[in-house]
Amino acid sequence: MPLRRTASSHPAADHPSGPARVSRRAVLTSGLGLTALGLAGCAADDDTVTVENRRVESAADDLLPSETSAAPVTDGPxxxxxxxxSTHMGGRPTRWAVARxxxxxxxxxxxxxxxxxxTNEHTIFSSQLGIQKVLQTYVDAGNAPFAIAAVDGAANYWHARADGTDGGAMVLDEFIPMLGSNPDLDLSVERIGLFGWSMGGYGALRLGALLGAPRVTAIAVSSPALWADPRNFPARAFDGFDDYQRNSLxxxxxxxxRIPxxxxxxxxxxxxxxxxxxxxxxxxxxxxxxGPGGHTNRYWRGVLPDQVEFLGRNLAR
Structure with a gap:
């Protein structure tokens, strides 16, 4: 079923216990399967979901230790x-951070x-990942400059949820327009790049599909938390089977x-x-x-230089 952008309260919801195997042909022809990225920990009792009156455990585990406080910002820009x-996040104050x-x-x-x-809007700039330092190295080498902007989407999984929140709509309808209208930031949002990892990797792919080219010039993601089995997905990422189907990639x-x-x-x-x-x-x-590595900051940090170069090269076209 095609992705639809919606502000309604019921679109796109982790610990494995032997994932059920579904062939690629079966997934692609049925249109079922899901990308849902997530990094870090939630309660284990949410790791099952009722599908057709039965409880199943999700196929792949996106849980990592939860951040107990905002990650400190280190050197760099x-x-x-x-x-x-944010109206789309229930009216709550929604934090953002930008590095030029x-x-x-x-x-x-x-x-x-x-x-x-x-994680939150500061994590990508933290000592664990430090994308702003990678960006500065890229620009200092003589490449065309760009900015990096992150926003706090909580644990929403970047789509409309049964509780009435919608992290994806918040990004599209509120955050990106704010970036373009804030004179202190001096940013152009006519053509943007998208980046995400784990839960955010799914979100970046989903929003990229909704915006399309030429608005999106490039997308780079790390370790997208994809669930390809429509019987196995975490309740924290989708509110039910229909929600999963609506938001499957x-x-x-x-x-x-047409999007790099x-x-x-x-x-x-x-x-x-x-x-x-x-x-x-x-x-x-x-x-x-x-390459060698798992669902870890160490792997994500190691691939950031190539991802920044990929995004910058396409933004400069």
Whole structure:
């Protein structure tokens, strides 16, 4: 079923116990299957969901230790931070952070970052990942500058939920327009890049499919938490079977035909098989990067330079 952008309260919801195997042909022809990214921990009792009156455990585990406090911002370009009251997030104050490379003036294009589960808008700039330092190195080498902007989507999984919140609509309707209208940021949002990891990897792919080209110039994601089995998905990512079907990216690969796409995932990542399965349906083939590593900050930090270069090169076109 095609992805639909909706503000209603019921679209797109982790610990495995032997994933049921579904062939690539079965997934692609049925249009069922899901990408849902998540990094970090939630309560274990939410790791099952009722499907057709039976309880099943999700196929792949996106849980990592939960952040207990905002990650400290280290060296590199200073962050510009703020918040807005988001209608799509129940009216709550929604924090954001932007990094512009130092030594650069004028209006810049921007890459919008969607974070992983139990992390926030500061995590991508933290000592664990430090994307702003990678950006500064890229610009100092003589490449065209751009900015990086992240927003706090909580554990919403970047789509409309039964509780009335919608992290994806918040990004599209509130955050991106704010980036373009805030004179202190001096950013252009006519053409944007998208980046995300784990839960945010799914979110970046989903929003990229909704916006399409030429608005989205490139997407780079790490370890997207993809669930390709329609019987196995976590309740924290989808509110039910129908929600899963509405927000599945399996069968939606044509939406990426004109968007440069880079997917990086460790060969030991629990989502490796599902990600390869999804990538096989994308034409032309995306840049697919893999190597030793799991669903960890260490792997994600290691692939950031290539991802920043990929996004910057396409933004500069």
């Amino acid at each position: 200073p962050l510009i931070t703020g918040s807005f009251d 490379p130092t030594g650069v003036t004028g209006t810049l294009p921007v890459v919008v970052v969607l974070h992983a589960l139990t 399996f069968g939606q690969q044509d939406a990426f035909r 796409l880079m997917i990086s995932i460790g060969s030991s990542d629990q989502f490796f098989t599902y990600t390869r399965q999804w990538v096989a349906g994308v034409h032309p083939p995306p840049v697919f990067s893999t």
